[in-house]
Amino acid sequence: MKKISKKDDYIIIVGCGRLGSHLANLLSVSEKSVVIIDRDEKAFSRLDTNFSGFTIEADAIELEVLRDARIDQADVFVAVTNDDNTNIMIAQTAKRIYKIPKVIARVIEPNKQKIYENLDIVTICPTILSAEEFKKIIN
């Protein structure tokens, strides 16, 4: 555990599944200040033993939880729960209410990506990304 200094990028990740934990581990190695939130304490077992960030066991759809995570100080907010509607909702909260400069969300259903288009939220759809990668290798 390290203290968050003003110099570091402060990153909040919601969802500690395969993607959230993998990303948190990557960012932790590159010395970012990371807080990762998940409803299920067991999810944190995916984090590397030398993960240098903080974990919060709570439901991030509650504003109080985001406030406890000091969302007002975050530079980056990442929504990667396994539920598209949750991701859309919390990403909007981060963008509209807390004006987080960089908000990025995972989209599971490729056709839901359109919903984000007008919200100024960057999205990553692993299915689309992977299909394009497969296509590159095939061509």
Add this chain to the structure above:
Amino acid sequence: MKKISKKDDYIIIVGCGRLGSHLANLLSVSEKSVVIIDRDEKAFSRLDTNFSGFTIEADAIELEVLRDARIDQADVFVAVTNDDNTNIMIAQTAKRIYKIPKVIARVIEPNKQKIYENLDIVTICPTILSAEEFKKIIN
């Protein structure tokens, strides 16, 4: 439905989930000859209405199914079921028994990618791919 001509790349995709169907739709648009196999007929509803390939409702872990799909003529074999062990097994069959030039498999669990390393099978892990994409945007 179109007839497979010798000039086209002949591509077999196993698994018509989000990724398999999205890839099949992409390849169909770029005029590749595609056969997609899934155990569950309902899975094919993910294909575009103008999907130009063939569908086979069957379990691809049975050699007979792969033979019926004319695996011996395939240029590319893609294993994208929702089960890593199935993907490893059928990808190996395609590579070792049928000597398919290009075999590509999806890996769900990032730590299983190592298993493929010595098998000359190209792998794509959507979690690793997506985490790297998130990291690029954050940096």
